[in-house]
Amino acid sequence: MSNKLITLENISKSYDNHLVLDEMNLYIRENEFVTLLGPSGCGKTTTLRIIGGFENPDTGRVVFDGKDITKLPAYKRQLNTVFQKYALFTHMNIAENIAFGLKIKNKSKSYIDDKIKYALKLVNLEGYENRMPDSLSGGQQQRIAIARAIVNEPKVLLLDEPLGALDLKLRQDMQYELIRLKNELGITFIYVTHDQEEALTMSDTIVVMNQGYIQQIGTPEMIYNEPENAFVADFIGDSNIIDSIMIRDELVEILGAKFACVDTGFGENVHVDVVIRPEDIELVSPEEGTISGVVTSLIFKGVHYEMDVMANGYEWLVHSTKMFPVGEKVGIKVDPFNIQIMNKPASEDEEAVQIEE
Amino acid sequence: MANVLKRIYIALIFIFLYAPMLVLIVLSFNKSKSRAKWGGFTFQWYTKLLSDSSIMEALVTTLMLAVLSALISTFIGTIAAIAITSLKKGARTLMMGITNIPMLNAEIVTGISLMLLFIFFNVKFGFTTILLAHITFNIPYVILSVMPRIKQLNPSAYEAAMDLGASPFKAFFKVVFPDILPGVFSGLLMAFTMSIDDFIITHFTKGAGVDTLSTKIYSQVRKGIDPKMYALSSLIFVTVLVLLILINILPGSGKKAKEK
Ligand SMILES: Nc1ncnc2c1ncn2[C@@H]1O[C@H](COP(=O)(O)OP(=O)(O)OP(=O)(O)O)[C@@H](O)[C@H]1O
Numbered sequence: 180m181s182n183k184l185i186t187l188e189n190i191s192k193s194y195d196n197h198l199v200l201d202e203m204n205l206y207i208r209e210n211e212f213v214t215l216l217g218p219s220g221c222g223k224t225t226t227l228r229i230i231g232g233f234e235n236p237d238t239g240r241v242v243f244d245g246k247d248i249t250k251l252p253a254y255k256r257q258l259n260t261v262f263q264k265y266a267l268f269t270h271m272n273i274a275e276n277i278a279f280g281l282k283i284k285n286k287s288k289s290y291i292d293d294k295i296k297y298a299l300k301l302v303n304l305e306g307y308e309n310r311m312p313d314s315l316s317g318g319q320q321q322r323i324a325i326a327r328a329i330v331n332e333p334k335v336l337l338l339d340e341p342l343g344a345l346d347l348k349l350r351q352d353m354q355y356e357l358i359r360l361k362n363e364l365g366i367t368f369i370y371v372t373h374d375q376e377e378a379l380t381m382s383d384t385i386v387v388m389n390q391g392y393i394q395q396i397g398t399p400e401m402i403y404n405e406p407e408n409a410f411v412a413d414f415i416g417d418s419n420i421i422d423s424i425m426i427r428d429e430l431v432e433i434l435g436a437k438f439a440c441v442d443t444g445f446g447e448n449v450h451v452d453v454v455i456r457p458e459d460i461e462l463v464s465p466e467e468g469t470i471s472g473v474v475t476s477l478i479f480k481g482v483h484y485e486m487d488v489m490a491n492g493y494e495w496l497v498h499s500t501k502m503f504p505v506g507e508k509v510g511i512k513v514d515p516f517n518i519q520i521m522n523k524p525a526s527e528d529e530e531a532v533q534i535e536e
Numbered sequence: 537m538a539n540v541l542k543r544i545y546i547a548l549i550f551i552f553l554y555a556p557m558l559v560l561i562v563l564s565f566n567k568s569k570s571r572a573k574w575g576g577f578t579f580q581w582y583t584k585l586l587s588d589s590s591i592m593e594a595l596v597t598t599l600m601l602a603v604l605s606a607l608i609s610t611f612i613g614t615i616a617a618i619a620i621t622s623l624k625k626g627a628r629t630l631m632m633g634i635t636n637i638p639m640l641n642a643e644i645v646t647g648i649s650l651m652l653l654f655i656f657f658n659v660k661f662g663f664t665t666i667l668l669a670h671i672t673f674n675i676p677y678v679i680l681s682v683m684p685r686i687k688q689l690n691p692s693a694y695e696a697a698m699d700l701g702a703s704p705f706k707a708f709f710k711v712v713f714p715d716i717l718p719g720v721f722s723g724l725l726m727a728f729t730m731s732i733d734d735f736i737i738t739h740f741t742k743g744a745g746v747d748t749l750s751t752k753i754y755s756q757v758r759k760g761i762d763p764k765m766y767a768l769s770s771l772i773f774v775t776v777l778v779l780l781i782l783i784n785i786l787p788g789s790g791k792k793a794k795e796k
């Protein structure tokens with residue numbers, strides 16, 4: 180429906196012979212909320228800085244709205260950034276901070292005043308015009324940073340872990356506010372985080388990255404339910420990732436027991452990785468289960484119980500609303516739809532890249 | 537008990553530090569020319585001082601030197617401080633070492649080396665050579681007072697300014713410079729003070745015919761005791777003291793300005 184606004188073509192970047200981004204390809208559609216998600220050091224900030232114009236890629240092109248902007252300096256790009264560390268101008272008050280970009284563009288005083296009012300209203304901080312940045316809380320400063328960016332009416336807003344320094348409650352409030360802002364303003368958000376829950380809550384599209392490679396691109400549902408490889412499965416939520424053998428279509432042997440599944444086309448007697456989410460495991464009596472084992476630990480987590488079950492030499496992580504005490508013999512059952520089969524990485528090399536630690 | 541001892545100790549330190557200055561100031565108001573006798577209170581040495589044209593000339597030279605060398609060294613030093621902070625770690629440590637050496641170096645060594653340098657390059661001794669010398673020894677002080685300010689900068693602020701459309705030049709003057717201004721200003725004052733205060737380096741780099749207040753005092757005192765010189769020295773002491781107090785309360789004043 181909407182066209183590609185930003186395209187990254189074969190972007191590579193290294194610092195002192197250390198490859199940070201390797202031939203990255205990515206496009207971002209107009210009006211999309213895209214999240215770059217990955218562990219610390221995987222190259223998220225670097226990607227964002229290349230889009231923002233603060234870093235030059237070694238190879239490749241950045242295309243914005245059909246024009247090559249790879250060489251365009253940051254101050255000429257039609258996008259604005261909200262930095263990880265707020266980066267408000269400490270010697271200016273809130274109104275002056277918000278007006279900064281507009282003054283540079285020589286907007287009229289009345290236009291600027293209107294914009295300041297509008298932006299402060301948008302971020303729920305009306306009446307803060309004359310306060311100094313360091314008299315504001317972290318969450319308020321971050322909202323001012325957002326206000327300062329959006330008054331310039333950018334086509335794209337880049338946000339680098341904008342909620343990273345806030346406590347949990349404030350983070351959740353801000354997440355909803357950001358989604359509301361995005362819907363009200365109708366601009367494209369490129370959002371960086373290493374918090375998978377945040378990514379799942381807010382995004383239209385998630386780009387999972389690791390060590391400079393894109394691991395998977397997809398909607399939150401796709402990323403969560405159908406991770407393409409063990410890294411994604413492991414990084415997004417808790418998972419049981421088990422080395423298994425695909426016996427034939429729709430039948431997989433996990434830890435010596437045969438489970439029905441729905442995947443086809445992997446071939447016969449092929450080594451695969453199986454992903455089973457802890458909430459998809461059903462604990463039943465030992466006779467009813469496909470495999471049986473013993474509960475080795477039990478933690479109450481509020482919404483559910485978290486249990487470890489030792490069965491056929493593997494410690495299964497299980498989330499269930501039913502409680503089984505430690506030492507109890509239980510059976511494990513999994514619905515065929517909830518068994519996700521993934522190809523093994525083709526080579527050792529690839530495995531090193533894809534599986535962290 | 538310990539408290540009393542502490543106070544006595546501090547009092548002793550102050551007496552040793554300031555007694556000579558106190559004697560000087562007292563003598564500058566002494567009617568009698570003798571150093572041993574109190575002949576009554578007078579302002580006459582101060583009035584005579586003001587009517588001595590060679591001293592007034594030296595005063596003008598001193599102030600011109602102080603203002604010019606402070607301005608120029610502040611300009612160079614600030615740029616240098618910015619450049620040094622953006623260096624890689626090893627190079628930065630090296631540069632800071634090089635910057636610190638002239639400050640730790642005995643002044644007489646600096647003075648003589650500068651003199652030899654000017655002779656080597658055949659520079660005519662005079663106002664220019666003193667000015668160059670003062671700029672040289674002032675730069676490290678400026679660097680040292682600007683540097684901490686730059687380190688405190690939020691590195692994203694500069695990028696944020698460019699992100700909002702400011703050219704690198706504008707971003708520097710609108711965002712970075714106001715933040716380091718208190719450091720720049722105290723560097724300027726420091727350089728000004730150091731320049732007024734200096735005798736040794738000036739002595740070696742001035743030619744015949746040019747005098748600053750300190751070299752003037754030196755040559756006069758050598759000729760014989762003149763209480764005018766007590767008055768002059770007292771004035772310099774008070775000026776430098778006031779400047780130093782200013783410098784020391786200034787770094788905090790940056791914060792206060794923000795709150796108002
Ligand atoms: N200016 C730089 N000089 C040298 N190395 C750098 C520089 N910037 C980033 N790196 C390296 O590049 C890699 C990727 O960094 P990047 O900041 O993009 O990670 P990130 O995914 O944003 O991580 P985080 O979640 O910790 O912010 C890291 O190994 C980092 O050490």
Ligand SMILES: [Mg+2]
Nearest residue numbers: 223224225339
């Ligand atoms: Mg980062």
